[in-house]
Amino acid sequence: QQQVKQSPQxxxxxxxxxxxxxxxxxxxxxxYFPWYQQFPGKGPAxxxxxxxxxxxxxxxxxxxxxxxxxxxxSLHIMDSQPGDSATYFCAAxxxxxxxxxxxxxxxxxxxxxx
Amino acid sequence: DGGITQSPKYxxxxxxxxxxxxxxxxxxxxxxxxxxxxxxxxxxxxxYSQIVNDFQKGDIAEGYSVSREKKESFPLTxxxxxxxxxxxxxxxxxxxVMNTEAFFGQGTRxxxx
Numbered sequence: 001q002q003q004v005k006q007s008p009q010x011x012x013x014x015x016x017x018x019x020x021x022x023x024x025x026x027x028x029x030x031x032y033f034p035w036y037q038q039f040p041g042k043g044p045a046x047x048x049x050x051x052x053x054x055x056x057x058x059x060x061x062x063x064x065x066x067x068x069x070x071x072x073x074s075l076h077i078m079d080s081q082p083g084d085s086a087t088y089f090c091a092a093x094x095x096x097x098x099x100x101x102x103x104x105x106x107x108x109x110x111x112x113x114x
Numbered sequence: 115d116g117g118i119t120q121s122p123k124y125x126x127x128x129x130x131x132x133x134x135x136x137x138x139x140x141x142x143x144x145x146x147x148x149x150x151x152x153x154x155x156x157x158x159x160x161x162y163s164q165i166v167n168d169f170q171k172g173d174i175a176e177g178y179s180v181s182r183e184k185k186e187s188f189p190l191t192x193x194x195x196x197x198x199x200x201x202x203x204x205x206x207x208x209x210x211v212m213n214t215e216a217f218f219g220q221g222t223r224x225x226x227x
Contacts, residue, residue, distance in 0.1 A: 004156070006156075009154070032214045034214065034215070041123075041220070041221070042220050042221070043118075043120075043204050043206070043218030043219050043220050043221050044157070044204070044218050045218065046215055046216070046217075049214070049215075089156060089157070091156075093214055095212065097170075098164070098211065099145075099162060099164060099170075099211035099212065100208075100211060100212050100213065100214055101159075102159070102216070103156070104156030104157040104158075105156050106154060106155055106156050107154075107155075107156065
């Protein structure tokens, strides 16, 4: 029940196109859904995050869409650029046992080709 | 520059040896974490610490040990009891354990030879 399922595993998008990464969860107690961006050999960095009382959040070219009833959320990258090429992790967290437990998806390797 | 520093970036260990990975932060964060990352898997929590001299096991603590003697430092020891230690190890911190935003270091790639 603590799993977060992420798809696709890898994605190739042309420059200027839209990249879409999907995640699904089971635990309805999750109350925070961040997305992390990781470049090769580096640690992940928080990209954008959403709480379940909001259906969409946009920051620049990055948008999270959240469907609470379907227990799904997705990351859309508009006007994808070669510099967006990285691995993206969705995550979901819940307060449990006195700390914020974070469960990560398995990651999506995005390649944006010129 | 504020941030999290992990060292070394690459580490090689012979089977049967213990090895310690360093993690230092100057963000004045109370909470620190160690994650393990394997290809095709999400990050898995090894240990976390919410305050000096306190730490708790995460999901995959077997074969690992930690200490938190200073607020800034949270070293991870990979012991010989860890059966499959080759992985990318990430240290992170947050203001408190209830804070949702974590900041990550650049990672240490450990290879057992």
